[in-house]
Amino acid sequence: MNDVSALADGQWQWSGWLTPKGRLVALFALLRRDAQTLDVVLHDADPATFADALKRFVFRSKVAIAMAGTAATGRFAAPSAARGAQAAFDGQTAELDLGVPSQPRTLRLQPIESDTATTPEPDAAFQSEADARWRAIDLAHGLPRLAASEFDRWTPQQLSLDRLQAYSVKKGCYPGQEIVARTHFLGQSxxxxxxxxxxxxxxxxxxxxxxxxxxxxxxxxxxxxxxxxxxxxxxxxxxxxxxxxxxxxxxxxxxxx
CATH class of the missing domain: 2.40.30 (Elongation Factor Tu (Ef-tu); domain 3)
Incomplete structure (x- = not known):
């Protein structure tokens, strides 16, 4: 639901996937690694179901949609090189800035093969506490971490996703685009x-x-x-x-x- 063509190589944006009725079924970070490769970092939706839904829209294009085999890990510290929408790369490992100055956070996307060899399994209690803290920061900044019961229920406007610049009313057609554009231009939210x-x-x-x-x-x-x-x-x-x-x-x- 966002303008992918606006991304330069190495940049990322918030985006989402809608039903034809304009209801959100997935919210994610979308990273353009290069001209040929896009990473979708899902927050709460089931990745296999999401990938299958995308595949229905692949016709003659030379597009491959697959699970990336990537581990996503976070830390409560400023990125070493990424800033805002600009990611940073070390080989196949990508670093995203998911923080603000008062609450710095880094999301690291790393191939599972190398990640499992170097990263010890975290203590369960520590992991639970860290997950809760991360989620609280998301919610405080208006990033809705939706349970399955809340998918296919809300439009991007009802979730105030304009605050995250997570959808476009100017790009070409996409599922739900007519509802999003009509709501925006008629001011009916x-x-x-x-x-x-x-x-x-x-x-x-x-x-x-x-x-x-x-x-x-x-x-x-x-x-x-x-x-x-x-x-x-x-x-x-x-x-x-x-x-x-x-x-x-x-x-x-x-x-x-």
């Missing part, structure tokens, strides 16, 4: 992403109430921040999950690429 705090035990799919009336739905949760799709014109209101009060907080900036 009435809901967007809102960050909430105060519901550590919240679950994806819960209703969000404003002054006692259901107005939206939780789409992604972490222990520190929860993301909900709510009306854009909600105005001042007392928000709650079930009977538990929650507070709307501003989404952080800086993760757009």
């Amino acid at each position: 009435k809901r967007g992403l809102v960050a909430l705090q105060g519901a550590d035990a919240a679950q994806t799919g819960q209703d969000v109430a404003a002054d006692g009336a259901p107005v939206g739905r939780l789409v992604a949760v972490s222990t520190q921040v929860q993301l909900a799709v709510l009306p854009l014109d909600l105005g001042p209101a007392s928000l709650a999950l079930d009977t538990h009060p929650v507070t709307a907080v501003p989404l952080c900036e800086g993760l757009a690429r």
Whole structure:
């Protein structure tokens, strides 16, 4: 759903895959290694299902879609060379900047053969804590980490993916493009992403109430921040999950690429 042709070699962008009705079924980082090679780094969708869906759109083009055999590892530190949308490479290993100045993060894409030979298996408790911290940063910056129940439900506008520059209304046709463009140019998106705090035990799919009336739905949760799709014109209101009060907080900036 983004303009792949706008990427120069070595650059990456946020992008996604939509149903013909314009509902998101995959969100990913899209890296152009060179003129012939694109890497798709899926966040939550099933990779085999996604690859099969893409293959249905390969006709006469000389295109091969395959699992890359790559390990994706993260660290809470600034990249050694990558900056913003510009990746850095060391042979087949790619480094992506997924952080902001106040919260630096690096994503490293490395062939599994070399990765397994040099990287020890992390402690399970440490890995769980690190995953939770990474996810909380994603959500705080408006990168929705969707559960399977939330796919095929929301348009890019309802998930406020314009904040990440994750879709295009100017490129050529793609599945769901008509819905995305119509919503954009007619200004008909009435809901967007809102960050909430105060519901550590919240679950994806819960209703969000404003002054006692259901107005939206939780789409992604972490222990520190929860993301909900709510009306854009909600105005001042007392928000709650079930009977538990929650507070709307501003989404952080800086993760757009």
